[in-house]
Amino acid sequence: MIPVPSIEFHPDDRYFAFLRTVSTPECGQGRLAGIPVAVKDNISTAGIETTCASRILAGYIPPYDATVVEHLRREGAAIVGKTNMDEFGMGTTTENSAFGPTKNPADTSRVPGGSSGGSAAAIAGGLVPMALGTDTGGSIRCPAAFCGIVGLKPTYGRVSRYGLIAYANSLEQIGPMAGNVTDVNRLMEVIAGYDSRDSTSLNQAYLHTPDPEIRGVKIGVPEEFFGEGVDPRVASVVWDAISMLERKGAEIVTCRMPSMAYALAAYYVTCTCEASSNLARFDGVRYGDPADTRKTWHESFQERRREGFGEEVRRRIMLGTFALSSGYYGKYYAKAQAARHHVRADFARLFRDVDVLAGPTMPTVAFRFGEKSDPLSMYLSDILTVPANLAGVPAISVPCGKVGNLPVGLQITGRWREDERVVDVAYAYEQGRSA
Amino acid sequence: MTVIIGLEIHCQLDTATKLFCGCSTDYRDDHPNSHTCPVCLGLPGSLPKTNKKAVEYALRVAKALHCEVPEESEFSRKNYFYPDLNKGFQITQYDRPLAVCGHLDIEGDDGPKRVRITRVHMEEDPGRLVHKGGADRPRYTLVDYNRAGIPLIEIVTEPDLRSPREARKFLNKMRATLEYLGVFDSEKEGSLRVDANISIQGSERVEIKNITSYKGVEKALTFEVTRQRNSIRRGQKIVRETRHFVETRGVTTSSRSKEMEQDYRYFPEPDLKPLRVKDWAEAIVIPELPDARKQRFIQDYQLSPTHAATLTGDWQIAEFYETLPVEMRASTGTATWVADTLLGELNYRDMAIRHVPLEHFKELLIIRESGGITDRGAVEVLRTLLDQVKEKGGCEAPAECIKRLGLGVITTPEQGSEDPVTSAARDAITENPQAVDDYRKGRKEALNFLVGQVMKKTRGCAKPADVNRVLTGLLSGKE
Numbered sequence: 036m037i038p039v040p041s042i043e044f045h046p047d048d049r050y051f052a053f054l055r056t057v058s059t060p061e062c063g064q065g066r067l068a069g070i071p072v073a074v075k076d077n078i079s080t081a082g083i084e085t086t087c088a089s090r091i092l093a094g095y096i097p098p099y100d101a102t103v104v105e106h107l108r109r110e111g112a113a114i115v116g117k118t119n120m121d122e123f124g125m126g127t128t129t130e131n132s133a134f135g136p137t138k139n140p141a142d143t144s145r146v147p148g149g150s151s152g153g154s155a156a157a158i159a160g161g162l163v164p165m166a167l168g169t170d171t172g173g174s175i176r177c178p179a180a181f182c183g184i185v186g187l188k189p190t191y192g193r194v195s196r197y198g199l200i201a202y203a204n205s206l207e208q209i210g211p212m213a214g215n216v217t218d219v220n221r222l223m224e225v226i227a228g229y230d231s232r233d234s235t236s237l238n239q240a241y242l243h244t245p246d247p248e249i250r251g252v253k254i255g256v257p258e259e260f261f262g263e264g265v266d267p268r269v270a271s272v273v274w275d276a277i278s279m280l281e282r283k284g285a286e287i288v289t290c291r292m293p294s295m296a297y298a299l300a301a302y303y304v305t306c307t308c309e310a311s312s313n314l315a316r317f318d319g320v321r322y323g324d325p326a327d328t329r330k331t332w333h334e335s336f337q338e339r340r341r342e343g344f345g346e347e348v349r350r351r352i353m354l355g356t357f358a359l360s361s362g363y364y365g366k367y368y369a370k371a372q373a374a375r376h377h378v379r380a381d382f383a384r385l386f387r388d389v390d391v392l393a394g395p396t397m398p399t400v401a402f403r404f405g406e407k408s409d410p411l412s413m414y415l416s417d418i419l420t421v422p423a424n425l426a427g428v429p430a431i432s433v434p435c436g437k438v439g440n441l442p443v444g445l446q447i448t449g450r451w452r453e454d455e456r457v458v459d460v461a462y463a464y465e466q467g468r469s470a
Numbered sequence: 471m472t473v474i475i476g477l478e479i480h481c482q483l484d485t486a487t488k489l490f491c492g493c494s495t496d497y498r499d500d501h502p503n504s505h506t507c508p509v510c511l512g513l514p515g516s517l518p519k520t521n522k523k524a525v526e527y528a529l530r531v532a533k534a535l536h537c538e539v540p541e542e543s544e545f546s547r548k549n550y551f552y553p554d555l556n557k558g559f560q561i562t563q564y565d566r567p568l569a570v571c572g573h574l575d576i577e578g579d580d581g582p583k584r585v586r587i588t589r590v591h592m593e594e595d596p597g598r599l600v601h602k603g604g605a606d607r608p609r610y611t612l613v614d615y616n617r618a619g620i621p622l623i624e625i626v627t628e629p630d631l632r633s634p635r636e637a638r639k640f641l642n643k644m645r646a647t648l649e650y651l652g653v654f655d656s657e658k659e660g661s662l663r664v665d666a667n668i669s670i671q672g673s674e675r676v677e678i679k680n681i682t683s684y685k686g687v688e689k690a691l692t693f694e695v696t697r698q699r700n701s702i703r704r705g706q707k708i709v710r711e712t713r714h715f716v717e718t719r720g721v722t723t724s725s726r727s728k729e730m731e732q733d734y735r736y737f738p739e740p741d742l743k744p745l746r747v748k749d750w751a752e753a754i755v756i757p758e759l760p761d762a763r764k765q766r767f768i769q770d771y772q773l774s775p776t777h778a779a780t781l782t783g784d785w786q787i788a789e790f791y792e793t794l795p796v797e798m799r800a801s802t803g804t805a806t807w808v809a810d811t812l813l814g815e816l817n818y819r820d821m822a823i824r825h826v827p828l829e830h831f832k833e834l835l836i837i838r839e840s841g842g843i844t845d846r847g848a849v850e851v852l853r854t855l856l857d858q859v860k861e862k863g864g865c866e867a868p869a870e871c872i873k874r875l876g877l878g879v880i881t882t883p884e885q886g887s888e889d890p891v892t893s894a895a896r897d898a899i900t901e902n903p904q905a906v907d908d909y910r911k912g913r914k915e916a917l918n919f920l921v922g923q924v925m926k927k928t929r930g931c932a933k934p935a936d937v938n939r940v941l942t943g944l945l946s947g948k949e
Contacts, residue, residue, distance in 0.1 A: 205740040
């Protein structure tokens with residue numbers, strides 16, 4: 036018998052990036068042969084506990100691999116562990132993990148962003164070169180920006196969601212995160228492509244070599260991307276980055292995106308509605324601590340759900356349950372879908388004139404722990420990332436400088452299915468910066 | 471007091487695999503949870519993938535029921551908590567069903583009737599709860615997800631039915647239609663579930679949930695008509711409520727508590743794309759349906775409408791009938807025999823035509839038709855064979871059975887002095903002097919009595935004409 040090749044993985048996880056690690060993960064031949072890859076804990080890994088950083092899933096070991104994990108294994112990657120996150124992806128800081136927060140390697144008194152904070156910190160802390168994250172409303176791009184790494188939210192449908200434990204199905208995508216654009220591109224090549232098990236999958240492979248040529252590319256900058264709430268220091272760093280692209284030959288035009296006004300509301304209604312339904316299956320019958328059989332089933336369901344879910348998850352389930360209730364559906368869910376159409380139409384209009392849009396990924400730099408204590412101010416910080424999810428278009432965050440010692444991300448948003456182009460623009464920026 | 475009934479019929483579509491995954495639907499005799507995968511278990515991260523065959527089957531139904539099929543149809547989530555519901559929601563259809571506005575024609579209480587179909591939609595079956603340690607106070611409950619994900623169609627009628635009997639007739643016609651379409655197997659346990667809405671005109675309506683048999687529907691509705699009429703007579707108000715049918719006792723009971731009106735929080739299933747069904751439906755060709763086949767039986771085989779209706783009212787019977795030689799199909803004798811005798815005997819034993827080894831019965835019919843056995847003899851053989859099937863699952867060949875029971879037709883040789891008929895006739899004459907006397911005095915009915923005696927002695931194997939001839943001969947003293 037040929038021994039299965041493996042690597043050793045014993046990280047010094049001082050930032051609490053990992054919920055669990057595999058000390059001698061198997062690896063193989065292929066495009067990612069022997070490369071340690073971290074996987075966010077809401078992506079199913081056969082034989083490795085997968086909890087979504089929730090107590091309600093503690094002890095759940097999936098019997099199957101997510102499609103993206105199959106792809107990683109096929110290309111020889113070593114799956115070294117599962118990374119911390121906001122419970123079920125609900126958060127912008129990774130503080131909502133039931134198992135404790137991850138620290139930002141750039142400044143350990145600050146959050147790494149979220150919800151894929153563990154993946155971003157694992158890369159920024161030098162524990163792995165690349166990781167998988169998921170992005171429902173900015174969950175790849177926000178931690179990428181806060182930790183100073185690169186993260187791509189692909190076009191909806193380009194990466195299979197099969198095996199991704201759903202939070203908000205119509206918004207979320209699995210995507211690559213890495214220290215540089217080249218590695219993001221490599222990982223994207225492996226995970227993207229059609230999957231018959233996902234009905235929303237697009238029949239479009241991703242095979243691409245990043246091209247740093249920026250001349251002739253038309254970049255739109257919506258005024259709203261620098262609107263109220265954007266830290267002027269962040270704005271200044273991002274404008275510098277955009278100016279650099281202009282110097283390299285890109286054409287910069289300012290524009291308007293009025294639908295931004297209702298993007299956040301549309302996002303939070305949609306994701307909470309879908310979440311309230313997706314998370315209904317966690318009732319104590321099949322996962323986590325068993326339901327108390329001495330009680331009636333609905334009493335024990337209530338008890339398991341009250342104890343198993345964290346505060347933010349319970350809040351979003353309640354919001355979504357309310358918004359879908361009879362008599363409110365038209366007022367909330369249906370309206371949110373109408374607003375989504377506006378956002379999509381706005382992007383379509385803008386992309387008739389420009390090739391990509393640019394702006395800051397996050398309005399501010401990484402928060403201090405506990406800084407965003409009220410949920411609403413936390414939700415507001417997602418304003419620049421949610422439009423891409425609402426419209427299903429690709430967006431990448433690439434580091435573009437710092438405010439003090441804290442990284443700032445430049446967000447490039449592209450046309451539907453044009454993930455390659457946002458990667459190219461990010462690559463052009465990265466190359467221009469290091470030159 | 472006019473009775474108003476509308477039905478919601480849930481039928482399992484007879485596909486090979488489940489609605490949203492590749493698991494086999496053939497779960498009935500297997501171990502619990504052996505026909506499952508991440509999708510039908512609703513494991514976190516799994517995604518549904520629509521089974522095209524199931525959609526095609528449902529579209530066949532939509533076409534057969536003359537429904538309008540929209541451009542696009544969509545799945546929705548129906549959210550509620552129950553231990554048998556693995557995802558906490560059921561994937562079903564809500565505001566964009568597969569088909570609407572159809573009808574099914576039946577023979578109603580007052581002649582031909584058109585029952586309007588409100589809608590036809592698809593959904594997944596939930597799992598099944600198995601209560602251990604007594605149904606009333608179970609010690610514990612187990613969940614079996616083998617059934618989870620079996621494709622169902624729900625057919626909703628307008629409140630067009632006017633009696634429990636009419637509801638039963640409607641269901642029979644619906645079953646026949648679905649079986650003709652090859653999309654449904656009524657014999658599979660639990661393949662049909664009916665909810666019935668019933669009211670007496672002017673009063674509130676009551677919903678009877680989860681009736682699981684054809685006979686149950688009529689029984690439950692009959693009970694409910696009586697209950698509601700009595701209440702009204704006593705001056706009581708009918709309460710709008712949900713009731714359950716207790717099959718074993720033949721009664722409906724009010725659902726325990728006044729549970730809150732469920733709010734299912736429907737919304738479009740985000741993991742599935744809308745189905746483009748209009749063109750798809752147009753491309754589907756459906757087979758001959760019961761009404762058309764009935765007309766053909768009347769025309770081609772000159773059968774009476776009643777016989778034609780019975781013979782085409784069940785797809786398997788119609789199929790059986792058409793395996794018979796063409797000249798036999800056009801014989802009233804054969805039609806009567808299949809429609810009345812065979813079906814009567816099956817009914818009596820609570821058996822379905824599928825339990826019958828059809829080749830054997832075809833053979834029996836052919837022997838009967840060719841005069842190799844009398845009608846009475848054939849009935850005896852049929853009963854014997856059916857009893858064998860019921861007891862042992864199989865039966866002997868008809869020819870063997872006829873031989874074993876000595877039921878072959880006794881033909882009387884012209885000169886035969888001591889053939890069984892003649893000797894039986896002699897015995898009958900000796901044993902019944904009174905009847906002989908009466909006959910000789912001119913009372914012709916006495917001969918019938920003697921014929922009966924001879925038939926009894928020959929166990930029905932003699933031809934009545936032979937018996938008549940032999941008896942008259944003997945009595946007139948020619949022998």
